[in-house]
Amino acid sequence: xxxxxxxxxxxxxxxxxxxxxxxxxxxxxxxxxxxxxxxxxxxxxxxxxxxxxxxxxxxxxxxxxxxxxxxxxxxxxxxxxxxxxxxxxxxxxxxxxxxxxxxxxxxxxxxxxxxxxxxxxxxxxxxxxxxxxxxxxxxxxxxxxxxxxxxxxxxxxxxxxxxxxxxxxxxxxxxxxxxxxxxxxxxxxxxxxxxxxxxxxxxxxxxxxxxxxxxxxxxxxxxxxxxxxxxxxxxxxxxxxxxxxxxxxxxxxxxxxxxxxxxxxxxxxxxxxxxxxxxxxxxxxxxxxxxxxxxxxxxxxxxxxxxxxxxxxxxxxxxxxxxxxxxxxxxxxxxxxxxxxxxx
Numbered sequence: 001x002x003x004x005x006x007x008x009x010x011x012x013x014x015x016x017x018x019x020x021x022x023x024x025x026x027x028x029x030x031x032x033x034x035x036x037x038x039x040x041x042x043x044x045x046x047x048x049x050x051x052x053x054x055x056x057x058x059x060x061x062x063x064x065x066x067x068x069x070x071x072x073x074x075x076x077x078x079x080x081x082x083x084x085x086x087x088x089x090x091x092x093x094x095x096x097x098x099x100x101x102x103x104x105x106x107x108x109x110x111x112x113x114x115x116x117x118x119x120x121x122x123x124x125x126x127x128x129x130x131x132x133x134x135x136x137x138x139x140x141x142x143x144x145x146x147x148x149x150x151x152x153x154x155x156x157x158x159x160x161x162x163x164x165x166x167x168x169x170x171x172x173x174x175x176x177x178x179x180x181x182x183x184x185x186x187x188x189x190x191x192x193x194x195x196x197x198x199x200x201x202x203x204x205x206x207x208x209x210x211x212x213x214x215x216x217x218x219x220x221x222x223x224x225x226x227x228x229x230x231x232x233x234x235x236x237x238x239x240x241x242x243x244x245x246x247x248x249x250x251x252x253x254x255x256x257x258x259x260x261x262x263x264x265x266x267x268x269x270x271x272x273x274x275x276x277x278x279x280x281x282x283x284x285x286x287x288x289x290x291x292x293x294x295x296x297x298x299x300x301x302x303x304x305x306x307x308x309x310x311x312x313x314x315x316x317x318x319x320x321x322x323x324x325x326x327x328x329x330x331x332x333x334x335x336x337x338x339x340x341x342x343x344x
Contacts, residue, residue: 008103008116008125015125018073029201029212030261032155033064038072042135043128046142047072068153070124077130081112104152108141115149122153147297156202156312159293160267162195162211163187165341169211169262171200172325173293174270176241179327182224183270186334187341188254189228195257197250202316203261209316212261219245227331229253266321266344269293273326276333278340286322287313 020037022044027033036047047070075081084107096105104115110133114125126145150156160173161184172180180198188194196213203210219240225233235246250256269281269289281289290313298309321344325337 006105006114008114011114011125012071012116012123015071015073015127018071020071027064027214027259028155028157029203029214030210030259031065032068032201032203033066034068034070036070036072039074040072043072046139047146066120066122066153068122068124070126072126072128074130075112075127079127079129081127082129104149106145106148108145110138110141111145113145113149115152117153124149144297144299148299151298151309151312154204156294158200158202159198160200161197162200162213162262162264164193164195164257164262165191168265168341169195170266170268170341171211171264171320172268172270173289175293177243178270178272180270181218181220182227182331183268183325183327183334183337185218185220185224185228185254186331187338190335190338191255193255193257194250195260195262202264204312204315207315209264209319210261211264213256213258216250216256216258217247218250219247221245223331264316264320266323266341267317268323268325271324271326273328275326276328276330276336277324277326278337279324279326281322281324283314283317283322285324286317286320289322289324290317 018039021039022041023035023037024044024047025033025035036044038044038047102117104113104117106113106115110129110131112127112129114127116123147157158171158173159176160171161180163170163172163184165187172183174180184194184197194213195211196215197218199215201212201214203212220228220233221243222237225246233246233248235248237244237246239245240247267286267290268278269286291310294313327333
């Protein structure tokens with residue numbers, strides 16, 4: 001049975017007959033929404049982890065122009081759907097598409113993902129093979145699969161903060177602990193609007209790249225808390241990743257523009273350093289930085305998909321000006337960044 005020639009409508013009817021124990025609705029930036037239905041509650045948690053978000057409240061009353069309906073269901077390990085398992089190597093996720101990319105199929109030893117694009121709506125049937133698989137492995141695979149599906153639909157989630165300062169839109173990209181929250185909140189304290197504080201949805205339309213945000217919580221260390229607020233926040237401290245942080249709603253302290261879209265003007269790559277410094281990057285340097293930051297979320301077993309990914313990153317760096325921002329421990333030096341952005 002050819003995956004692309006599979007009767008999608010028949011499979012969709014069978015999947016929807018399954019008893020869905022959990023469902024959730026999520027807005028992703030401007031004009032995108034995801035409805036997730038799952039036969040197991042853990043699948044919801046894996047999904048939330050894969051898009052790196054925890055939203056406190058959502059504009060449910062606003063209909064999204066593009067809705068992604070995802071159905072995650074368990075399926076017998078000896079199902080015909082997995083009959084070609086021997087052709088798939090561990091750690092790879094081949095993806096095939098038809099000519100107009102309205103049908104997509106992704107595979108791994110534990111998943112078969114069937115995607116059909118209709119106008120204004122995309123349906124994703126995620127069939128999960130029964131059998132023992134560790135939570136860590138499952139989560140890693142699902143994160144890669146979900147990012148690959150979103151990228152195939154023309155959107156990408158950057159591990160980056162985004163701000164609006166005057167008529168400029170700025171992205172701050174960096175590893176965990178590089179200072180995205182500290183930098184973002186310092187600029188917001190000086191009058192910038194927060195589009196997104198840690199993860200930003202990037203969309204390309206007619207060659208132009210736009211950024212929009214969807215997360216409403218910020219997480220700060222004790223040092224950032226003291227620098228930004230000058231006093232202790234009334235929220236519990238908990239371990240998030242390698243650090244202990246407080247989680248608080250951004251809207252209560254700053255001007256935020258979630259679920260709105262803005263053309264991107266600048267990207268700053270944050271790095272910890274001994275001395276504060278801002279240096280503009282060449283297009284080649286900027287592209288290499290983008291690849292370094294985003295490649296961990298992708299695996300490519302098909303050359304054409306890798307070409308699409310590289311073309312996307314190269315096109316983005318052609319549109320924007322990119323800078324390397326080396327940030328030291330003296331948080332007062334961030335005032336230099338504010339002055340720089342107002343002049344550049």
